[in-house]
Amino acid sequence: MSKRNASMLGDAYKSTKQPRHWSLGLVGSMKDPELIVKQSDRVVAIRDKYPKAKVHYLVLPQDDINSIYGLNKNHISLLEEFGDFYEELKENHDGATLRAGFHAVPSLQRLHMHVISSDMVSPCLKTKVHWNSFTTKFFIPYQDVLSELKESGSIQKISTELHKSLMSTDLQCNQCSFKPKNMPQLKEHLFTHVK
DNA sequence: GTTCTAGAAC
DNA sequence: GTTCTAGAAC
DSSP, X not given: OOHHHHHHTOHHHHOOSSOOOGGGHHHHXXXXXXXXXXXXXXEEEEEOSSOSSSSEEEXXXXXXXXXXXXXXXXXXXXXXXXXXXXXXXXXXXXXXXXXEEEESSOSSSSOOEEEXXXXXXXXXXXXXXXXXXXXXXXXXXXXXXXXXXXXXXSOOOOOHHHHHHHHTOOXXXXXXXXXXXXHHHHHHHHHHTOO
């Protein structure tokens, strides 16, 4: 990284002794020209560094909003611009079924909306937690978040009990009735039998 | 979020 | 013996 860029990114990036905490990774990624696919004054779309399907983008606000739980009614038009980005990404991938949504309990800081294809074929998809975070109610569709924000002005958190139960849901193919015994069997099934 | 790896599951 | 999952990371 150049000195100029380092100074623009603030103290967190200047420190070479200790890398920034892993949970701040997206704040760096959203400034990486290699990853950016579309940008406006308020919104940026990047390719996910560890895609969990053939197509996998993240849509983030330029402003420092931590998660869906930091949203209020003033953010409705921002979220509607997320929808515009989603529509354009869909146009660019005619043929693929792209879903847009948020994780109920995100691991990384900075609000981010996943835009992901339904094939779920990717070497980065490895664990049951990966699978369940995109195929259970842990994945909250974009329209649901927008509706809840319009109706109640904020997003309700899920309970730790529901979180635990969603993450431990038995494996189930997202495209047919197949119930794989383990992750390798699921990945083989997706790769071989499912279009 | 990922990586690594101990030991459970097979 | 090998495959697979799940918990620690100072």
